[in-house]
Amino acid sequence: MTDTTTTNESGPVLQIRDLSRRFGGVAAVSGIDLDVAPRETVAIIGPNGAGKTTLYNMVSGRLKPTTGTLTFEGRDITGLAPHRISRLGVSRSFQINNIFTEMTVRENVEVALTALHGWGKRWFNVATRAKPLQDEADTLLERLSLSELAHKRAGTISYGDKRLLEIAVVLATRPRLVLLDEPTAGMTPQETKRVTALIKSLAESGDYTFLITEHDMDVVFGVADRILVMHRGEALVVGTPAEVRDHPEVRRAYLGEEDEEDAEETAS
Template sequence: MTDPILKISNLTKRFGGNTAVSAINLEVMPRETIAIIGPNGAGKTTFYNMVSGRMTPSNGSVELEGKDITGLPPHKISRMGVSRSFQLNNIFPEMTVQENVEVALTALHGHSRRLFNFASRNRAVQEEARQLLDKLHILDLASRRAEVISYGDKRLLEIAVVLATRPHLVLLDEPTAGMTPDETRRTTALIRQLAETGDYTFLITEHDMDVVFGLADRILVMHRGENLFFGTPEEVKNHPEVRRAYLGEDEEEEASA
């Protein structure tokens, strides 16, 4: 039997007398796409911050491929194979699209960002950057400055930067937030294609339910910091408590149905 790539046990975070996340348990299998949903204030961001090392849990543990990473700093967790998107915070607007990816690859190969000229002289890095851009369908933007491309293309560039670190586990934070419907469909299809390659395991937070149901193998529904339900998209759709708490079905709608 395959072991989980990520195992979360009783993960809890308290701020003073308030519990933001309470005893979450989750196992993510290799090559699986897990979505985490819930209303604002459900604890999704706090949960993500604990998994990626930006917050230390009050209780519980996080294991990556059998290794305890609980409370390790983000840079160490990143080196162990967890890469997280930050809604454009990884993008250098003054650089070209290709240079952005080359910076990430340069860091992966153990070179300081201050030594960016390493990438400019290294054909292997340049070729790998172009392959990633091609995989994200934005190779035609390679020579354009990142600051002038569309918002949707910037989000795709950020995913390219994330993938440049060769992660074992990819954490995508609201990957379609702020996108037009066309950009959303394009990005959803792309993430699905990446998942289908079998090269990546995804943990995704997302408010757009069409995106969630179109991508997720399983869905964790959080409500008030707790695990309200965990199951397949079909199980989530048909779960009455989930529908009341998050999917917008109120008692009046139920009564009129």
């Protein structure tokens, strides 16, 4: 197997240049520039329709940009197919349908790990008896605080735990850039708190670089090193949480209007 873990530590992990995407007459994303440094957690926020998901889909390859370039670890990935981008080390969370419900929590992580090691499904039973793989599965389950649920069938665990398992499966592919699209969407306040704390600890471990889209401002300000605020497809401001919080335009365009709505959404 080729070693895919080598990173260019000096340069940005992800470089977004003048990225745009139009849908007919709608400029969903317009001229976005962003550098994401190694081990950084960048959150993309903005009101509904701001272009967050469109931007995210271009990074993961689901959508082709109308203009602009995407560079991952110095390599041009603009317009590459999703599986190719993922193979290069960019992993995105899918919805829960990424999980095998009939398998145990642990087996789900092991399958992802065997795929990584190139053993394939046929070798699953043999491969999962290998000590290094077991250790890696244990470590991941521990990091996502899923150890106690390891032997439960994935279909039977709570929604919040399923989302955590989904993140464990994503991390099992050893990505160097992790894209999480609204990781706490649909969660109860308790689940949101727990998942936020876990993402924060993963981010602080320095093992990953995260790009997160999220509506929940507690989550955003809790985990992000920097925040890109989008408004009508454009970048309104990029800065630290403190810079963004105090930015008058941001308050007007977003935080001020939506604070209350967000609080209600989180509580429902």
